[in-house]
Amino acid sequence: MSVFDYIERVTTSPTLFLLVAATVLLTAYAVLHSYFRRLPSNAPPTVSDDLPITGAFGFWTRRWDFFRNARAHTSTGNFSFHAGPHTVVGLSGDKGRQLFFESRDLGLAEGYAVLFGQSPKLEDKEGGEKEEYANHFHRRLTSLLKNDQFKKKLHILISDVQDALDRIQYEPNGVTNPFESIYRLVFRLTIRIVGAYEIAEDPELLERTLKLFEMIDQSTTATSVMFPSFPSPAILKRTYAGARLYMLVQNIVKKRQESGEKHDDPLQYLIDQGDRMFKIVEFVVGSLFAGLLNSGINAAWLLCYLATSPEWLAKCREEIRTIAAKYATNPNAPLRHQLDDVPLEAWEAEFPVVGMCLRDSIRLNLLGTAFRKNISGKPIPTGNGNEVIPPNAFVTYAIADIHLDPNIYPDPEKWDPSRHLPERAEDKKKVHGFVGWGVARHPCLGMRFAKLEQHIITAYFLATFDLSLQDKDGKTLVEPPKINFNGHSAHKPNPPPFLKITVREK
Numbered sequence: 001m002s003v004f005d006y007i008e009r010v011t012t013s014p015t016l017f018l019l020v021a022a023t024v025l026l027t028a029y030a031v032l033h034s035y036f037r038r039l040p041s042n043a044p045p046t047v048s049d050d051l052p053i054t055g056a057f058g059f060w061t062r063r064w065d066f067f068r069n070a071r072a073h074t075s076t077g078n079f080s081f082h083a084g085p086h087t088v089v090g091l092s093g094d095k096g097r098q099l100f101f102e103s104r105d106l107g108l109a110e111g112y113a114v115l116f117g118q119s120p121k122l123e124d125k126e127g128g129e130k131e132e133y134a135n136h137f138h139r140r141l142t143s144l145l146k147n148d149q150f151k152k153k154l155h156i157l158i159s160d161v162q163d164a165l166d167r168i169q170y171e172p173n174g175v176t177n178p179f180e181s182i183y184r185l186v187f188r189l190t191i192r193i194v195g196a197y198e199i200a201e202d203p204e205l206l207e208r209t210l211k212l213f214e215m216i217d218q219s220t221t222a223t224s225v226m227f228p229s230f231p232s233p234a235i236l237k238r239t240y241a242g243a244r245l246y247m248l249v250q251n252i253v254k255k256r257q258e259s260g261e262k263h264d265d266p267l268q269y270l271i272d273q274g275d276r277m278f279k280i281v282e283f284v285v286g287s288l289f290a291g292l293l294n295s296g297i298n299a300a301w302l303l304c305y306l307a308t309s310p311e312w313l314a315k316c317r318e319e320i321r322t323i324a325a326k327y328a329t330n331p332n333a334p335l336r337h338q339l340d341d342v343p344l345e346a347w348e349a350e351f352p353v354v355g356m357c358l359r360d361s362i363r364l365n366l367l368g369t370a371f372r373k374n375i376s377g378k379p380i381p382t383g384n385g386n387e388v389i390p391p392n393a394f395v396t397y398a399i400a401d402i403h404l405d406p407n408i409y410p411d412p413e414k415w416d417p418s419r420h421l422p423e424r425a426e427d428k429k430k431v432h433g434f435v436g437w438g439v440a441r442h443p444c445l446g447m448r449f450a451k452l453e454q455h456i457i458t459a460y461f462l463a464t465f466d467l468s469l470q471d472k473d474g475k476t477l478v479e480p481p482k483i484n485f486n487g488h489s490a491h492k493p494n495p496p497p498f499l500k501i502t503v504r505e506k
């Protein structure tokens, strides 16, 4: 068939004409798009699978593999790619890590807002407004995470833990999935510290709030970041869940206003500060995102690790027994009741063994990448020749770049708390050798609370139960489940493991 025959056929068949026109337009768009999003020549080299329009799929499908592969293919270990319309630079190595965590030109909130992107959009924020939001959020959270709050709340946190353990004790066949039961407990504790009394006290409302939160959490998909204006199911779900959460909190506030009822809780503090409704909801959801995932998932993992490590289980129990004996008013009471007399200061400072177990769990389970954005308006030198991070580019650092480095942490995928003993101190071998609690410009604001709740949950659990790990068929597991290191953040293992528990007498 000659070219003329072909043209005649296309122009006389409307379907074929539309098909060809669409293909031509799409190709033209892809070519133009690729041309306009070209990076400056001194940006780190672009990865080979950076597709037009969508960008690099590996970033979404196998994040850690994508990073390892990309960093291995450039001389500096830094590389560039796209996530939809966004230019992203991946940093790696010691220099990259220091720049990432120490540069004041890299904005944390701006990076997470787009690439992590879970918080429901209650109001669009631009420039100064974004900064105002971050300041407001930090101010409120810092007030709620002060010593006097912990002192006041300690007894209620402990009572919530005891309540959860009572429920776990009566789960069928003495078997519990910690990624559900302990995760829910952490959710309740987090609501106590950043949310509302009414939610923490009402199991049905607590469950509903958790479901809405999880709906938002699951809404960061590749398409929702690539095409944020397209009403994809994920974005619709997020908007729906955000609106429902808004109404849920609004109802509580209205009820309080109408009845004149007040509670000594975070919600009342926010109301008394004169915060508007959307700010209150934004604060609660933001705090849950900052706090719940890491705390809830690590609390569950910690028990799984201990259930498969007789050595560290014994060491933790010994520590718990010693501290309980130091403070117990009745040394003959069962261990779990002796713990009721432990003061806040001891909960915070006197659990180094449990602390090391938690530290290695965080090393392994802080997955995916941290995010920043170049907000300086200028190129930022990376310290490698004339290589720069272009203005407005997003910046990512894969936590595994340091946490799974075999030169720092030998046998890096193995949970081994003894790495953190003073004589080994593997995490001190390099600057920012452990970034599990954030470092430099962005240390974790919730670390004190997170450690406190982890110490309390672990101590009460081990004092109350003997435990072993098993699969869904009841087969004993002698090793913890494998972690999917390609995950984007701390997550529940699939399939889940179960804890088989029996109540301890002493």
Ligand code: HEM
Pocket (backbone or CB within 6 Å): 108, 141, 194, 287, 290, 291, 292, 294, 295, 298, 362, 366, 370, 371, 435, 436, 437, 438, 439, 441, 442, 443, 444, 445, 446, 447, 449, 450
């Ligand atoms: C085991 C539990 C936790 C872990 C492992 C953890 C870890 C981290 C890490 C690694 C960062 C730094 C992120 C970065 O540099 O990109 C961070 C920051 C932060 N964390 Fe946590 N976190 C935990 C619990 C909490 C809790 C319970 C809260 C609050 C209720 C919280 C609030 C925050 C906030 C607000 C920031 C941002 C600080 C800033 O903007 O400078 N975290 N956390």
